[in-house]
Amino acid sequence: MHVLGIVGAGSTTLCDRLAAQLDGRVATVESLPESATEPESTDGVAAAYGLSPDGNWVGTGDDRDLDGLLDDLSAEYDYALLSGFPDARVPTVALAGADAANVVAEAETADSADVASLAAEVDAHEPHVTLETLVERAKADPLEVYAGAIATFTGRVRAKESESDDPTLSLEFEKYDGVAESKMAAIAEELEARDGVLRVLMHHRVGVVEDGEDIVFVVVLAGHRREAFRTVEDGIDRLKDEVPIFKKEMTTDEEFWVHDR
Structure with missing residues (x-):
């Protein structure tokens, strides 16, 4: 699974644009405020999932870090796009000069970014394999x-x-x-x-x-x-x-x- 991070204002917008360019199954992971990570379920439950008859599902929990989540996704997805994780050890696109640990490309705005070149950038880096x-x-x-x-x-x-x-x-x-x-x-x-x-x-x-x-x-x-x-x-x-x-x-x-x- 190839992984690319995006940080800065408009990162989720660029994730959506880039996902449409990639050939394969794409998962997106968005950084949420700490208060949003509490499971909306009864006391004592560490994770809660909802599943519909047609296979759509939602989930929430309190037992995941980013590395563990990528490990879980890697067996089922071809790409993972991360929004808002500046410290992640993954190649990252910085929007509007945002800071990140491993910047491989930059763009002024999500709308002006060249998604075709970013799609090639994703494939150029070492995949996340477990x-x-x-x-x-x-x-x-x-x-x-x-x-x-x-x-x-x-x-x-x-x-x-x-x-x-x-x-x-x-x-x-x-x-x-x-x-x-x-x-x-x-x-x-x-x-x-x-x-x-x-x-x-x-x-x-x-x-x-x-x-x-x-x-x-x-x-x-x-x-x-x-x-x-x-x-x-x-x-x-x-x-x-x-x-x-x-x-x-x-x-x-x-x-x-x-x-x-």
Whole structure:
């Protein structure tokens, strides 16, 4: 799922204009005042939903943050447009000089913004992918009718390897654009040539990933569990050994590129 933030006066208007330009399912998320986040339901209920017979629904609750919401949306939507989240770690369009953490484009007003170029901007950035995104993609594969197993691997940022280590605050990943994706695709294709392996999906995040967050996913759709488990292990081993992705570690004491040590 590709994500773009929009901040400044008219951000919701630009979200609506841009959504009409995007080819795929689009979700919009609007920043609300704190008072608007209370669930309109009976005491003691953390979330409340309304559902109509034709599939329309509304919901309210008090147990979501933005990262968690994007994780939930990523399995079902192609795009998420965020209105009014200046501190979000996503590429952001600033209207009328509004401040934001990661500005990739600017416009004076929502009506004057070039939505065609912004649509291209959305697709140019790294997508928001979770394990659930890849599992749902595997389940939707035409070959899933032959599958009796889905095996997964998730790599995450480890704070310490031993008690005496300085805690790791975050890792930063860089890759050779195009080369890393091509290599992962080639590895997946080779693994899919094995008997009983139907689909192999991989994703490695780039940029800053904080302590406790997920880094990399491998999902294998297979006829049986044995080939699924073997292939998911081989997949992550080959990804780490063969794909040109470089890691910088930030601890409480220092910063360093891991390949320099």
